[in-house]
Amino acid sequence: MRATISIPDGRLEELMELTGAETRTAAINVAIETFVRQAKLRRLLALEGNVDILGNDDIEAMDDSEFRGSSEGDGGRT
Numbered sequence: 001m002r003a004t005i006s007i008p009d010g011r012l013e014e015l016m017e018l019t020g021a022e023t024r025t026a027a028i029n030v031a032i033e034t035f036v037r038q039a040k041l042r043r044l045l046a047l048e049g050n051v052d053i054l055g056n057d058d059i060e061a062m063d064d065s066e067f068r069g070s071s072e073g074d075g076g077r078t
Contacts, residue, residue, distance in 0.1 A: 015027045015028070015031055
């Protein structure tokens with residue numbers, strides 16, 4: 001999508017330098033992607049303490065119990 005926006009020259013030059021981007025478009029895309037990723041991480045972190053998240057040991061224990069509960073010789077598929 002094309003858009004016309006006003007960005008102070010100094011700010012855009014700094015963005016290009018910090019991102020290592022060779023074009024203004026690339027620098028702006030990196031900034032947008034970074035912002036979106038960080039916003040999503042903040043949302044996930046806000047869920048801390050509100051959602052039970054299984055650890056690797058819990059998942060492996062579930063896998064083991066499912067495997068033991070299946071018919072032998074079918075590779076864990078019932």
